[in-house]
Amino acid sequence: MSRGHKVWLVIFLLLLVAAGVGLYLYRSGYFVPAPVPPEEQVIAPEITSTAEIEQYTGGKAIPVADPSRTVPPIDPDDHIRGSANAEISMVEYTNVNNPYASLIHADLIKILAANDDVNWVFRQYPRTSxxxxxxxxxxxxxxxxxxxxxxxxxxxxxxxxxxxFSRETLLSTGIGVGVSRTEFESCLNDGTKRDYVILDKRDAQVKGKIFVTPTFVFIDNRTGETRIAEGLNTSAYFQEIIRVMR
Known part of the structure; x- marks a missing residue:
């Protein structure tokens, strides 16, 4: 064997030994990968009035149309308030437990009353945990x-x-607006609506890249243009989005 071949053989053997030692150390736990830092938690302020919302969100830019973020088009099976043929839809993705949903609800009713060309669609976005x-x-x-x-x-x-939102309150509130307790309880007990609820949220996440609740999606039903407003916003901010989309 020539001198050159011997040198390469030694190098190869050294590399083989080094690889073996490295594999042993890795399997024995010597090399521990750095932990992935936890995702930063965004803490929402404790808001108790619409005036506080305005103070917190003032100066926010109007969202631009983003073709990469869409949600399912308005369907007759959706929960629609207002004309089903409205030019603009204001789609609310939230969970009923969300304090902001309670706070802004009356203002959304006023928006609807003031805009004949807008309807309001409610879609589910519960915390599944x-x-x-x-x-x-x-x-x-x-x-x-x-x-x-x-x-x-x-x-x-x-x-x-x-x-x-205790079970009894959910039932008694339903009875108060005219729902049959027997049918209501039967539906709740069989759990048939859970898949529908989860699908609403999944569509929002996968198609709209929506990961914040509440989120409002404004859809121009004439062109399909979509603008997404995430987090806390005032009714005046929503009204401005509607004005821009007309």
Missing amino acids: NAADLLAAEATECVASVSGNDVFWRYLDALLVRKN
Whole structure:
């Protein structure tokens, strides 16, 4: 064997030994990868009035249209308040348990009353790890299934005023707006609406890249243009989005 070949053989053997030692150390736990830092938690301020929302969010730019973020188009099976043929849809993704949903609800009713060309669509976005969120979302879907769209909205109005989402409150509030207790309880007990609730949220995440609740999606039903407003916002901010989209 020539001298050159011997040198390469020695180098090869050294590399082989080094690889073996490295593999041994790795398997024995010597090399421990650095931990992935936890995702930063965004802490929302404790808001108790719309004036505080304005103070917190003042000066926010109007969202631009982003073709890469879409949500399912408005469907007759959606929970629609206002004209089904409205030019602009204001789609609310939230969970009924969300304090902001209760706070802004009356203002959204006023927006609808002031804009004949706008409808309001409610879609589910519960915290799936939270049993109370899921139950409240299922309850609203059961009301829609048992008693129809108009009663769904009356139920939502009444529920958000109470801000109490125990099972008995969910049931008694439904009975108060005319829902049959027997049918309501049967629907809640069989759990058939849970998949629908989860699908609403999944569509928002996958198609709209929505990961914040509440999120409002404004859709121009004439062109398909979509603008997404995430987090806390005032009704005046929403009205400005509507004005820009006209």
